[in-house]
Amino acid sequence: MGGDEIDEIEAGHRQELRRGTVGLACLLRLRTPDYGYALLESLGADGIDVDANTLYPLLRRLEKQGLVTSEWSTGEARPRKFYRTSPEGDRLARVLTDDWHRLDAALRGLIQRGES
């Protein structure tokens, strides 16, 4: 097995691991309204690297599911669409956060048992 192939397998698994967390991160982050590009940058600054090709369609999907709401702001040089987490989105974010903590605890347990 070549080095490239291992890298590719690793990249695939990491992508799968992160896939669900980007949605949760958006719901948490958008409790303060913001537009797409600013969201992209701030998520990156917070250590969640997300591809623009993933983020923009994701925002559209979240909006369609009623988890975020949007509003066009026309005050600036360019019209920008500001997204904000809806009450349903907020409820989902709490459920997912609980799940996240449970998974984290479970994985910690597994790691400790492996080490002892």
Next chain:
Amino acid sequence: MTTPTLTDRYLFAAARSVPQTQRTEFRSELAERIGDSIDAKVEGGADREAAELDVLTELGNPDALAATYADRPLQLIGPAHYLLWKRLLKLLLAIVLPCVAFAYVLAQLISGAGMGEIYGGTVVVLINVTVHLAFWTTAVFAFIDRVSGGTSVVDWKPDELPVVVEPPRNQLRIDVVSNLVLVVLAALAILVGPGLIPSPDGAGSVPFFAPATWAWLQWYLLAVLVAQLAFWLLLLRHGRWSYPFVLASLVLAAAAALPIAATLATGRLLNPEYLARTDWADAVEQLGSGGVVASVLAVGVVAGAAVWPIDGFVKARRARQELLAG
């Protein structure tokens, strides 16, 4: 009007494949995304034009991008090659089918086959060729898709963007005027045309249309044309297509096409005396009552007339969607 920028062309190309009702929203969202990405690159010290080219290249094929936004993954072949597969297959069919049909008919004519045999055979050959083309093209693409691991073998470049073609605002007026011209030309053809068709052997004047039929048909058709004239003027006043107009166009198209098709198919439209004098030995048999050529022409007349109400239906639906959307 300023010349459309590369971004304008990208937005136009991407918005085309999004459903009409979501188009404006999608366009604004994408414009925001492209603008912000360009600004970010310019702030990083890049030249604006180079930044624009970079951003659009990174976005990739606009059709594929629109597909990811619309949650409509292109999966028949795999997203990397689906659009190329579709385009190539269409192109192949458009080129190969007419060539095959022409070659087959020519070969059969040379070998002296009957008309019925040629028509039947052509249909069978065309179906065969279509199935083979579709199957093998798809098979080759499925293979490429596997081997390349789903990454496109053809890079997309912004140069491929289409030129922006905004539908002119006065499209309806253009339609109406061109159709009024057509109606007038058709009326002239009915009044003057038959007299201009020369007799086949030059001896005396043998009318092209059967005199008994033409005596009433010409006045009937002129009356239908007057009704069509009124139709176009009313449509122009109304301002846009609507379903009542589609219905009216259907009635008027049928009124014009059905008598022509019926007299043609039953051998009462064309003058047998005229046909008998032409060089075409089979003319009376083929163009007479129940003749193969006459039947095909009759079907062609009806199909040709159907284009009008179908076009109207499409426009009426679009007008309705635009009304509902905004």
